[in-house]
Amino acid sequence: MKKLFILTGASGVGKTTVSRYLLQKHHIPAIITHTTRPQRLGEVDGVDYYFETPTSFAQNNYLEQVQYAGYLYGSSVEGLNKSWAKNDWVSIVLDTAGAITYKQHYPKETVIIFLTMDIKELYQRLQLRSDDQQALKQRLNSPEFQRDLHLPPDLKNQAYVINNDNWLQTQKRLDQLIQRLKTISHHKK
Numbered sequence: 001m002k003k004l005f006i007l008t009g010a011s012g013v014g015k016t017t018v019s020r021y022l023l024q025k026h027h028i029p030a031i032i033t034h035t036t037r038p039q040r041l042g043e044v045d046g047v048d049y050y051f052e053t054p055t056s057f058a059q060n061n062y063l064e065q066v067q068y069a070g071y072l073y074g075s076s077v078e079g080l081n082k083s084w085a086k087n088d089w090v091s092i093v094l095d096t097a098g099a100i101t102y103k104q105h106y107p108k109e110t111v112i113i114f115l116t117m118d119i120k121e122l123y124q125r126l127q128l129r130s131d132d133q134q135a136l137k138q139r140l141n142s143p144e145f146q147r148d149l150h151l152p153p154d155l156k157n158q159a160y161v162i163n164n165d166n167w168l169q170t171q172k173r174l175d176q177l178i179q180r181l182k183t184i185s186h187h188k189k
């Protein structure tokens with residue numbers, strides 16, 4: 001059965017790290033989404049995101065799109081269907097608004113993983129990752145960042161909440177979850 005793992009939570013909480021782990025350890029590839037945010041050092045166009053100008057962003061056809069800390073982000077049905085054509089289990093990194101939209105569109109297929117972590121540690125991680133203090137400040141103050149620190153009421157009892165303070169523990173939780181879902185889908189066959 002097809003599955004879509006949605007990795008969500010505030011900036012810096014570990015969504016991208018988890019998505020890479022799901023690929024490396026469990027062969028679950030991530031769907032690439034589109035954004036107008038400037039490329040960060042080390043990010044690759046067509047790998048981390050499709051980096052767009054506001055004009056090119058508007059030309060795509062999105063299942064959903066959001067604004068996050070001043071930039072646009074969007075994901076397409078085409079991207080999902082292309083990924084599902086190659087792999088039954090795929091992942092996507094979304095803000096919580098996107099996670100809610102996907103849950104409504106694909107209630108049976110979505111598995112939502114909401115990541116949390118100690119807030120002080122989160123600020124430190126973001127400081128370490130950021131090369132632009134002004135951009136970081138804008139992000140931390142954005143209503144979207146503040147909103148995504150907590151599980152939204154619409155996702156209550158709909159998400160696996162994983163604390164990512166400790167990477168070894170996170171890997172263990174993810175492995176257990178994947179194993180459980182594999183067992184369930186095996187019994188359904």
Ligand SMILES: Nc1nc2c(ncn2[C@@H]2O[C@H](COP(=O)(O)OP(=O)(O)O)[C@@H](O)[C@H]2O)c(=O)[nH]1
Pocket residue numbers: 007008009010011012015016033034035037064065066068073074075093094095096097098099
């Ligand atoms: N709804 C939605 N959110 C997205 C999409 N692409 C990325 N995001 C989310 O947008 C937010 C900002 O992403 P980014 O600028 O890469 O910052 P990060 O959270 O620090 O990695 C994160 O919560 C991403 O999960 C998308 O296509 N749709």
Ligand SMILES: Nc1ncnc2c1ncn2[C@@H]1O[C@H](COP(=O)(O)OP(=O)(O)O)[C@@H](O)[C@H]1O
Pocket residue numbers: 009010011012013014015016017018125129164165166167168170
């Ligand atoms: N459990 C962890 N312990 C320590 N550092 C972590 C952990 N998980 C992620 N990181 C680091 O924190 C930073 C933010 O993680 P990232 O996956 O980019 O978050 P997000 O995609 O949610 O913004 C990265 O530098 C990453 O290497």
